[in-house]
Amino acid sequence: MRFLDAKNLEEYLTPKEAVKAVKEAFLMYYKGEISQPQRQVLTIKGNWWGIMPSFTAFSVAVKIVNVINDNPKRGLPSVQGVVALFSPDTGELISIMDGTVLTAIRTASASVLSTEIAYGNKINTLGIIGAGMEAYYHAKIAQGYLSVSRILVSARKSHIELAKKINADAVDLEKLLKESDVVYATTSSKTPVVIGNLMKNDFHVSSIGAHTPDSREIDDETIRKSKTFIVDSLEAVSKEAGDYIQPKSSGLLDDKKVLEIGKILAEGIKVERPSIFKTVGISAQDNITAYYAYKLSQTSSR
Incomplete structure (x- = not known):
């Protein structure tokens, strides 16, 4: 299992790779090649939270993300999150990523x-x-x-x-x-x-x-x-x-x-x-962008 933090994501998801990833995500979504149940939206202490699952033939992703309006006053980004990436074949957790930067x-x-x-x-x-x-x-x-x-x-x-x-x-x-x-x-x-x-x-x-x-x-x-x-x-x-x-x-x-x-x-x-x-x-954007980051991290470590 790989953990990809903000620094890793910036290294692997160059502008070229990141735009390529979202382009593929939108195409797959339009063609029906990715399934994404409607995200669950919660209001917790007055703030927006979302639980966003999606899956393809090669990746399963779940993102938990929120928008905390008072965070800038605390010196923190208003958006916080985490992405978990799984194998659809074995069910293994293959990566956890900084969902704030990925988003x-x-x-x-x-x-x-x-x-x-x-x-x-x-x-x-x-x-x-x-x-x-x-x-x-x-x-x-x-x-x-x-x-x-x-x-x-x-x-x-x-x-x-x-x-x-x-x-x-x-x-x-x-x-x-x-x-x-x-x-x-x-x-x-x-x-x-x-x-x-x-x-x-x-x-x-x-x-x-x-x-x-x-x-x-x-x-x-x-x-x-x-x-x-x-x-x-x-x-x-x-x-x-x-x-x-x-x-x-x-x-x-x-x-x-x-x-x-x-x-x-x-x-x-x-x-x-x-x-x-x-x-x-x-969710398609998170799934495919996370998968790109994971595959690029594999290539980088070889």
């Missing part, structure tokens, strides 16, 4: 993959809203996989520190939205931080926060301006994402192309912009 890497890689298929690999200005672990890994994966000329960072606090760490410019939210071609929203906000009236006419947005029906990262005007609304899983966002549930119920998505990212990849569909990618995270 950050696979989530950032999904945003970067959505950018590649919707906008391309060359980005003039990338805006990152938020300054936590997800914001850091979004910058890290984007800089390692895409060609990014400039990064802008905005958050309620700590974005100046993050900007120095990733060689970006710390700016206010209005400047970020007005100047960015691609925007990654990585916040714990329950009210919109992506404001359509401030956005360019051509953009791509990836929103990874607001994973409850009553919370939003993207406002209605941004959705009105968009032509394509991409999701990781229609089943998942229809149950969990306010950014999908609310505009869907009000009719804002009626004239949009609403597509799962796996379908776009499998069928080679050209994405019309402006575009939005809404992800709540699915």
Whole structure:
């Protein structure tokens, strides 16, 4: 049994390997080659917890993950988790991994993959809203996989520190939205931080926060301006994402192309912009990314 900590995961899951892993995960999910029962969602002491199982012909994974809103005050990442990887043939536990970093890497890689298929690999200005672990890994994966000329960072606090760490410019939210071609929203906000009236006419947005029906990262005007609304899983966002549930119920998505990212990849569909990618995270991503990390660790130790 292998234990893979944060350092191991960063070593094995390079931006290229991580994006490759989530791409395979979305394709397998769309083709029905991976089974993932609906995740069990719990509220413990006012915080969100999720238990996420999935299995393929070659891997069984279970992730326990949570979002502890007060953790930043404690100097801890808001997202905590662990991933257990099993053999479907013998039932053996083959690896335990740092679920916090694995989640950050696979989530950032999904945003970067959505950018590649919707906008391309060359980005003039990338805006990152938020300054936590997800914001850091979004910058890290984007800089390692895409060609990014400039990064802008905005958050309620700590974005100046993050900007120095990733060689970006710390700016206010209005400047970020007005100047960015691609925007990654990585916040714990329950009210919109992506404001359509401030956005360019051509953009791509990836929103990874607001994973409850009553919370939003993207406002209605941004959705009105968009032509394509991409999701990781229609089943998942229809149950969990306010950014999908609310505009869907009000009719804002009626004239949009609403597509799962796996379908776009499998069928080679050209994405019309402006575009939005809404992800709540699915077990398939954890399973395949964990399996990649495990196999790469085996190769490395030989």
